Amino acid sequence: MRTALALAVAALLAAPPALAQTPCLSTTDAESIALVAMPEIIRDAGRVCSALPARSLLRRTDGTFLAKYETEADRAWPAARTAIAKLSDPAVELLLMSDYARTMLTSIFAPQITGRIQPADCPTLDRLATLLEPLPARNTAGIVVATLQYLKAEKARGKPASLPDLPVCPAEAK
Structure with a gap:
């Protein structure tokens, strides 16, 4: 559960504290950011969990498991970049166009998680x-x-939840 939450937390920490309250990320935006962060978080979790057997998914540095996350991260990057720009100063948008922005963001966030x-x-x-x-x-x-939306709703109802105030919009009603 921590890894699932960690993925979203890492992706959402890109918002500056002053803007973290508004606006919020739509479900689609938040999922795009999470997808971009996942490959590096999976790799880093494998390094942290080096005592696991070499055959464990977290320890594999290649293969279909990690490859599917890398493929989806590539697809999600344009949408994630736009979502991050929504939460940031408009000047950040130009920085996010750099070839190095994605690598820099994921390399900062993964170890934090x-x-x-x-x-x-x-x-x-x-x-x-x-x-x-x-x-x-x-x-x-x-x-x-x-999961983040659920935990945020529980926290809003006064139920104990160790969750930072993340800029994720409440779940859309179906």
């Missing part, structure tokens, strides 16, 4: 990765964002 992983968390995180493996990467991003 994976740095919270404790060795005792690694078997659970690997099990979560195994359960998510058959799903398309976009579905995993949807689970991350829906």
Whole structure:
């Protein structure tokens, strides 16, 4: 669960604190940012969880599991870049057009998230990765964002939730 939440937190930390309250990210925007962050977070989680067996999904540095997240991250980058620009100063949009912006953002955010992983968390995180493996990467991003929206709603109802105030809009009613 921490990794799922961590993915979204990493992606959403790009908003400057003064603008974190408004506007909020739509579900689609938040999923795009989560997709862009996922490959580096998965790789970094594998490094943190180096005590796991080499066959574990988190430890694999190549293969179909990571490749599907990399492919979707590439597809999601234009939408994620636009979403980040919505939350930032307009001058940031030009910086986000750089070839290095995506690498820089993910290299900053992944360690902030994976740095919270404790060795005792690694078997659970690997099990979560195994359960998510058959799903398309976009579905995993949807689970991350829906979980964040749920936890944010619970926090708003006064239920205890250790969750930062993230600029994710409430879940859209279906």
